[in-house]
Amino acid sequence: xxxxxxxxxxxxxxxxxxxxxxxxxxxxxxxxxxxxxxxxxxxxxxxxxxxxxxxxxxxxxxxxxxxxxxxxxxxxxxxxxxxxxxxxxxxxxxxxxxxxxxxxxxxxxxxxxxxxxxxxxxxxxxxxxxxxxxxxxxxxxxxxxxxxxxxxxxxxxxxxxxxxxxxxxxxxxxxxxxxxxxxxxxxxxxxxxxxxxxxxxxxxxxxxxxxxxxxxxxxxxxxxxxxxxxxxxxxxxxxxxxxxxxxxxxxxxxxx
Amino acid sequence: xxxxxxxxxxxxxxxxxxxxxxxxxxxxxxxxxxxxxxxxxxxxxxxxxxxxxxxxxxxxxxxxxxxxxxxxxxxxxxxxxxxxxxxxxxxxxxxxxxxxxxxxxxxxxxxxxxxxxxxxxxxxxxxxxxxxxxxxxxxxxxxxxxxxxxxxxxxxxxxxxxxxxxxxxxxxxxxxxxxxxxxxxxxxxxxxxxxxxxxxxxxxxxxxxxxxxxxxxxxxxxxxxxxxxxxxxxxxxxxxxxxxxxxxxxxxxxxxxxxxxxxxxxxxxxxxxxxxxxxxxxxxxxxxxxxxxxxxxxxxxxxxxxxxxxxxxxxxxxxxxxx
Numbered sequence: 001x002x003x004x005x006x007x008x009x010x011x012x013x014x015x016x017x018x019x020x021x022x023x024x025x026x027x028x029x030x031x032x033x034x035x036x037x038x039x040x041x042x043x044x045x046x047x048x049x050x051x052x053x054x055x056x057x058x059x060x061x062x063x064x065x066x067x068x069x070x071x072x073x074x075x076x077x078x079x080x081x082x083x084x085x086x087x088x089x090x091x092x093x094x095x096x097x098x099x100x101x102x103x104x105x106x107x108x109x110x111x112x113x114x115x116x117x118x119x120x121x122x123x124x125x126x127x128x129x130x131x132x133x134x135x136x137x138x139x140x141x142x143x144x145x146x147x148x149x150x151x152x153x154x155x156x157x158x159x160x161x162x163x164x165x166x167x168x169x170x171x172x173x174x175x176x177x178x179x180x181x182x183x184x185x186x187x188x189x190x191x192x193x194x195x196x197x198x199x200x201x202x203x204x205x206x207x208x209x210x211x212x213x214x215x216x217x218x219x220x221x222x223x224x225x226x227x228x229x230x231x232x233x234x235x236x237x238x239x240x241x242x243x244x245x246x247x248x249x250x251x252x253x254x255x256x
Numbered sequence: 257x258x259x260x261x262x263x264x265x266x267x268x269x270x271x272x273x274x275x276x277x278x279x280x281x282x283x284x285x286x287x288x289x290x291x292x293x294x295x296x297x298x299x300x301x302x303x304x305x306x307x308x309x310x311x312x313x314x315x316x317x318x319x320x321x322x323x324x325x326x327x328x329x330x331x332x333x334x335x336x337x338x339x340x341x342x343x344x345x346x347x348x349x350x351x352x353x354x355x356x357x358x359x360x361x362x363x364x365x366x367x368x369x370x371x372x373x374x375x376x377x378x379x380x381x382x383x384x385x386x387x388x389x390x391x392x393x394x395x396x397x398x399x400x401x402x403x404x405x406x407x408x409x410x411x412x413x414x415x416x417x418x419x420x421x422x423x424x425x426x427x428x429x430x431x432x433x434x435x436x437x438x439x440x441x442x443x444x445x446x447x448x449x450x451x452x453x454x455x456x457x458x459x460x461x462x463x464x465x466x467x468x469x470x471x472x473x474x475x476x477x478x479x480x481x482x483x484x485x486x487x488x489x490x491x492x493x494x495x496x497x498x499x500x501x502x503x504x505x506x507x508x509x510x511x512x513x514x515x516x517x518x519x520x521x522x523x524x525x526x527x528x529x530x531x532x533x534x535x536x537x538x539x540x541x542x543x544x545x546x547x548x549x550x551x552x553x554x555x556x557x558x559x560x561x562x563x564x565x566x567x568x569x570x571x572x573x574x575x576x577x578x579x
Binding site for chain 2: 003006011088089090
């Protein structure tokens with residue numbers, strides 16, 4: 001294993017372990033999926049069995065998105081409060097390889113939220129998880145999680161430079177639930193919204209998950225989802241050193 | 257060749273005041289600092305809070321870009337060759353921060369070993385050695401949140417040495433640590449130079465600087481006001497004598513009156529429990545005790561002693577602060 005791959009893996013393990021140790025996060029991990037599953041059920045209970053599955057899958061991806069979008073800023077804020085951000089910057093490792101595992105670990109926590117949402121839906125509301133293409137479904141889920149983690153990385157890069165970028169993460173949480181089609185189809189929205197949806201990887205990840213569940217053709221959606229995730233990462237890697245230099249010039253790294 | 261070289265380093269911070277009418281204000285934290293540190297030397301940077309010690313060290317470890325001037329570490333420029341500098345330095349700062357508290361010391365050390373690209377087998381060996389060195393062997397699997405201040409500080413030192421850097425920057429490493437813990441930390445720091453490392457230590461504890469440093473610079477208000485060996489700095493006040501007067505409840509007006517007594521070079525106050533100990537510097541051979549006690553008439557006075565000046569007195573004379 002190369003040193004960079006090892007750094008990514010060890011960084012992911014380290015931050016996932018830290019997130020898993022938080023009892024507060026643990027409680028959120030129980031309550032949020034319950035909330036998402038309930039929202040999905042009450043929105044779609046008047047519809048068909050298929051619409052319940054549609055909502056249940058959408059609600060489950062809401063958890064992944066929420067865990068990453070709001071937490072990416074919070075994670076960097078925590079690094080600032082704990083005085084570890086400066087130590088991470090002072091290390092010789094490329095900063096993008098230090099930061100990416102942080103958001104991937106968060107997206108992984110979101111994966112748990114996804115499973116828990118589907119489970120609550122099954123246990124409390126009897127929503128069956130009928131999947132036509134299990135293999136493609138099992139590919140679509142991690143691809144979506146990784147792409148969302150990569151979007152979180154882009155947010156985290158902005159947060160290194162701008163202390164208040166965490167607010168952007170919070171601001172994006174609820175609109176993305178809507179414009180990425182987690183709960184309602186994109187066709188419900190005005191045409192001008194769609195280009196915004198198209199540049200957001202969760203839109204394509206969501207479609208890939210639903211297509212694989214209903215027996216459609218998820219591969220194109222899956223590829224676009226991963227492609228956008230890689231694009232976010234590439235942008236993040238390109239700008240991170242520039243942002244870091246600006247933060248060092250403005251003495252912003254130690255500010256909380 | 258100097259291992260660390262700072263040439264006319266300057267750093268200005270821009271801050272703003274006001275809410276509706278915001279106004280930018282430039283604060284000069286470091287105003288042209290220059291010094292050199294030789295290989296294997298333990299160099300101290302002394303100064304009161306806000307003197308510019310941490311800003312100087314942060315420029316040298318690449319966390320801050322200087323507003324003007326330049327600096328190199330092992331020949332690498334701290335701005336242009338930041339990554340090369342980072343590979344070769346260790347950084348330890350004092351206080352509770354800088355650790356992942358929910359995880360164990362071992363987790364913390366393993367993670368930072370990865371960040372410094374220490375190969376796994378070597379990291380395992382280094383971690384074991386360093387846990388022994390800093391006295392945390394056997395406690396490494398406990399969560400850091402349960403550690404005392406001294407244990408955290410020792411863990412900081414272990415973290416800073418993981419990649420065996422030839423140059424170590426220590427920013428007030430003993431701050432807030434109890435006397436026994438601080439003594440153990442000082443022994444560890446002294447051991448670094450025996451291991452051939454070049455060390456820059458910032459502190460405002462004079463006895464610590466006197467005990468550890470080969471050479472030191474005194475910095476105040478962003479400028480270096482003196483540089484030399486501890487003995488050379490002490491010599492600055494060798495022609496003085498110090499009268500120590502223990503008082504209880506002395507007020508600022510009286511202290512100000514003492515400062516205006518003819519022959520008094522400086523007066524500093526040290527708080528000791530309920531007492532305030534006044535350290536009055538005056539030229540050697542001047543007998544001022546009775547005059548000073550006369551000014552203190554009405555103030556409860558305890559022990560009075562005359563002693564030779566120490567490094568701390570030299571420091572007070574140089575920085576010109578009343579503390």
